[in-house]
Every structure is written in C-alpha cells, then in structure tokens.
Amino acid sequence: MTTRSRRLRPFVERYWSVRWDRTGRAPFRTEVLSHPSVNVSVESGSHPRFGHPLPSALVHGVVTRRFRLDLTGTGAVTAVKFHPGGYTAFTGHPPRRDSVEPLAGELGVRAEALVAAVLAEPDEADRAVVLDGLLAPAAPEPDPAYTELRALLEVMAADRALVRVAEVAAHAGVGVRSLQRLFAGYVGVSPKAVLARYRLQDAAAAIDAGVVDDLAALACQLGWFRPGALQPRVPGRRRHHAERLPATGPRGGLTMSLVSVAAGSTAAGGGSRDRLGRECRGPAAIHHEPPRFCRARQPAVPGHRHPCGAVAQVSGRVTVMMWQTARQGSRRT
Structure with a gap:
C-alpha cells in the first residue's frame, strides 16, 4: 500500500486495508489461504470482531487452516503484515498461532495511541x-539468525522444486532438527507446514490463472504425494480434501486418498464405472482400488493406472489423484 520505512523493511512485508458495508444485507463469508505471517490490525466497525469490541488493535497469529470470517454491518481494517518470523524478530515476543488477541505494547507504542x-x-x-511512522522508531537491528531465516524463506517460496524438509535443511546447511527449532522460535509453525503452505499458494495461483489442465499432474509437481499436507483447504473454485480410509498396506499404516473437486457441472449422464466395474454417480461419488505402499511421484492421469496401482477414474467433477500409505512409526518431517 505504502512504501515501508527503511528500518521496517527487514520485518514488514506490506500494509493492507479493506472496508465494507453490509447494512441491510446478509453477512458475506470471506475465505483466505493466508501466508505464514503475523498481522497486526487496527479495526473499526459496527459489530464486535473475533470476540473483541471495536475499535481495537489486534494481533492475528499465524493461521494454520483456511481463514474464514463473516463480514457483517460496516467495518474497516488497516493492517501491517510482517514477514514470516518478522513479528518475533521485531518484538522479541514468542510467535502467535491460530489466535486473535488485543495488542498491548509489543510494537513499542501504546495500543490506544495507535488506534x-x-x-x-x-x-x-x-x-x-x-x-509506518509509528512503528519505524521501534524497529531494532535484525538478528543474524533471522536474516538467514528470511533468505531461506525466500528460497522456499520461490523454488517450486522444494517439497521436502530435508531438502530445505540441506540447502540451509543445517540438520532437520535445528531447522525445526529455528522455525518454532521465529515463525511459530514447522518448516513442513510453511513449505506446504507455499506450494498450496502456488497451486491456488495456477488455478486462478486458468493454466491448469491436469490437477493430478499439478499435485505431483508440487510434491503432494503426502495428502496430509493438503489439510489446509484451498478456497474458491477448487477444493482439496484428504480422505481417511481403512488402514492397509505394509505394517498397517495410515492410508489416505487425495481428491480434487473442481467447480462445474457433472459430466453428461451423471455416472461412469471404475476399473472394477462399480458404478459412480453424482459429483461426490468416489470409488477406489485397494491401495499399495508407494513412493512414486509420477502424475496419476485420470483413467490410467498410477505406479502404485491407484486409478483416477470417477465421474464428473471428482478426480482421484493418487494414494499414499504412511508407515506406522516412520519419522515425518
């Protein structure tokens, strides 16, 4: 929105604002797949928000799920979005997560004066x-560890080939455990969660741009061979679900299928048959073949067999992308 002061650039990504007027109309639900950042907002309006009276200055912690808010009455928000880890580097306070709390004196200025x-x-x-003018005088010198973290986060966001935490740790020249402690101390979520969120952002951007013809191939390209990483839902025209199924495969394990539901009408006739001859009807009718343990990361093209034996063959709007069986007791990073 406005140029950040030089002292704030290591910590602040940008400023943003929104205002609305729903007087006499039904609430409007907004959904956002947010970045792993802390936002500090100055909010006003006709109704309390997040359980807090307005006007108020609020600290929004890192959101680990899809952010949802029903806009009612009138309201306005002006906020500062910190770089991931920037809030902790700026204030010295622990990172916040999945919370909205009133601002105290963390930013070096009284909340009442700020509002x-x-x-x-x-x-x-x-x-x-x-x-910007109120925050700049309180900006400290960036900590060297935070400066290295910022450089690493920029690589994680830009390089779509990075899909595993071990690869990120190798790029940073540290061990996985050291990387996890660094993210816990500054960002408030694990490097795995940040990496998954960046790849989800890549997917959402590609879908919104209308350049995706094969969602299954896109999933494989972005490393979504672990369906649990897709639990933060993509809002809008495409939604991604991780469906839990009975445990099968080597050593019991947890079996999940990755399903993509695309907007639009069901295919003509409303039904088809899977490879086992079972009939599929309706936009949510899904039938699966027995899964097998698979580490393959090749695209599961609809109508063809994935290397692990799963088949993407269902009706209308639903496409089964792939299978993944996570072994019990295995280390997850």
Whole structure:
C-alpha cells in the first residue's frame, strides 16, 4: 500500500486495508489461504470482531487452516503484515498461532495511541503512512539468525522444486532438527507446514490463472504425494480434501486418498464405472482400488493406472489423484 520505512523493511512485508458495508444485507463469508505471517490490525466497525469490541488493535497469529470470517454491518481494517518470523524478530515476543488477541505494547507504542492515530485519517493510504511512522522508531537491528531465516524463506517460496524438509535443511546447511527449532522460535509453525503452505499458494495461483489442465499432474509437481499436507483447504473454485480410509498396506499404516473437486457441472449422464466395474454417480461419488505402499511421484492421469496401482477414474467433477500409505512409526518431517 505504502512504501515501508527503511528500518521496517527487514520485518514488514506490506500494509493492507479493506472496508465494507453490509447494512441491510446478509453477512458475506470471506475465505483466505493466508501466508505464514503475523498481522497486526487496527479495526473499526459496527459489530464486535473475533470476540473483541471495536475499535481495537489486534494481533492475528499465524493461521494454520483456511481463514474464514463473516463480514457483517460496516467495518474497516488497516493492517501491517510482517514477514514470516518478522513479528518475533521485531518484538522479541514468542510467535502467535491460530489466535486473535488485543495488542498491548509489543510494537513499542501504546495500543490506544495507535488506534487513535490511525483512525484519525479517513483515507486508507494515509492510515498506512501513520502506521509506518509509528512503528519505524521501534524497529531494532535484525538478528543474524533471522536474516538467514528470511533468505531461506525466500528460497522456499520461490523454488517450486522444494517439497521436502530435508531438502530445505540441506540447502540451509543445517540438520532437520535445528531447522525445526529455528522455525518454532521465529515463525511459530514447522518448516513442513510453511513449505506446504507455499506450494498450496502456488497451486491456488495456477488455478486462478486458468493454466491448469491436469490437477493430478499439478499435485505431483508440487510434491503432494503426502495428502496430509493438503489439510489446509484451498478456497474458491477448487477444493482439496484428504480422505481417511481403512488402514492397509505394509505394517498397517495410515492410508489416505487425495481428491480434487473442481467447480462445474457433472459430466453428461451423471455416472461412469471404475476399473472394477462399480458404478459412480453424482459429483461426490468416489470409488477406489485397494491401495499399495508407494513412493512414486509420477502424475496419476485420470483413467490410467498410477505406479502404485491407484486409478483416477470417477465421474464428473471428482478426480482421484493418487494414494499414499504412511508407515506406522516412520519419522515425518
């Protein structure tokens, strides 16, 4: 929104704002697949939000699931979005996660003074300028560990070939456990969670751009051979589900299937048959073949056999992408 002060650039990614007026209309649900960042917002409106009276300054921790909010009445928000880990590096306070709490004095300015100064400006751009001016004097010198973390996060976000934590640790020249401690101390979530969120963002951007013809191939390209990484749902026109199935395969294990539900109508006739001859009807009718343990990362093209034996053959809007059986007792990173 506005140019960040030089002292704030290591910590602050950007400023953003939104306002709405739903007077006399039904609430509007907004859904966002957010980045692993802490946001500090100055909020006003006709109704309490997140259980807090308004106006107020609120600290939004890292959201590990899809963010949902029903917009009611009138409201306005002006916020600062920190880089992942930037909030802790700026304030020295532990990272927050899946919480919305009132701001105290973490940013070096009283919350009441911050709210009054920001809301005194009617224009969103001017509010961001005020927010930047209040935060800049309190900015510390970046810690070397945080500076290295930021460089690593930029690589994780940009390199779509990075799909495993071990690869990230090797790139950083540290062990997996050391990497996990670094992320826990600054970001508040694991490197695995951050990596999965970046790849989900890549998928959402590709789908929104209309350049995806094969969702199964896209999933494999982005490393979604572990369906649990898709539990944060992609909002909008494509939704991804991880469906838990009976445990089979070597050593018992946990078997899951990755399913992509695309928007649009069901195929003509409304039904088809899978490879075992079972009839599939309706947009949510899914039939699967018995899974096998598989580490293959090749695309499961609809209608063809995946190397592990799973078949993407269902009706209309639903495509089974692949199988993955996670062994019991195995180490997950």
